[in-house]
Amino acid sequence: MMARIHISPKPDILDPQGKAVNSALHDLGYREVSEVRVGRYITLEIQPQPGQDSRARLEEMCRRLLANINVETYTIEIHEG
């Protein structure tokens, strides 16, 4: 199976990178863009072992390493097969 993890700065965290991208898009004429947040996208190829709860383990991976839950949020998508 494959897991896709999106990590974004929490809404109340100032994201200067997103601001810079936002103003670059405005410079290119895309005035309809009102806010940009830049995060990370991680893909994991997974061979689950019998009895393993893949989602619970992915949650754990996010909390322990992949995201800093003090300042970031994450979403996990699992694609079977």
Place this chain on the structure above:
Amino acid sequence: MNFGIVVFPGSNCDYDVYWGLKNDLGYPVRFLWHRQRDLEGCDVIVLPGGFAHGDYLRAGAIARFSPIMEAVVEHARQGRPVIGICNGFQVLTEIGLLPGALLRNESLRFAHGPVYLRVENVQTPFTSGYQPGQVIQVPIAHGQGRYYAPPEVLAGLEDEQRVLFRYCDASGRISPEANPNGSLHHIAGLVSANGRVMGMMPHPERRMNSRLGGSDGLALFQSLAQAA
């Protein structure tokens, strides 16, 4: 009294600390490779600056799982001193020995050069060699040094006088212009609740000899040596 400097792959201020402690202050000091699990009896542990594990994922995120860190946490738990400088500070927040996080500088620029710091609390093993409110000059060199913590954590840090260094101008005045990275409450360095773990973004080890631009960093390591 021994200083131990943890060396991660990608540490690059380890020799600066080593040189200053050994040659400018004459203290016993050794390197501790991050794969080892014991601290070889060192009394003060230094997590130096650099880019441990390439800063991949987030600064400090992988380094906090290096085998030596279990011993560093235990050392801190016993109330023995640990200091993290720059990347070392980032490792200490990632592992949870210090609260908050260090985010990309507000300017998006790598911030470098000398800055002024106001010493906010001298009742700690890290700052006892300074005067209250003393202004010191040390350099910074970081891309991710913007201190962030939620409001309730910041309030706690202030109440408990755990902010040790704040960015200021030459006269000690706090202002947005004197804040090089957008840190909340202008925080440059802070200490743990038990007063034994300190993290700071600026580099005191680069100001240990007047021939190298100044010696305002000496008192920090002298304070530590006395306390250890």
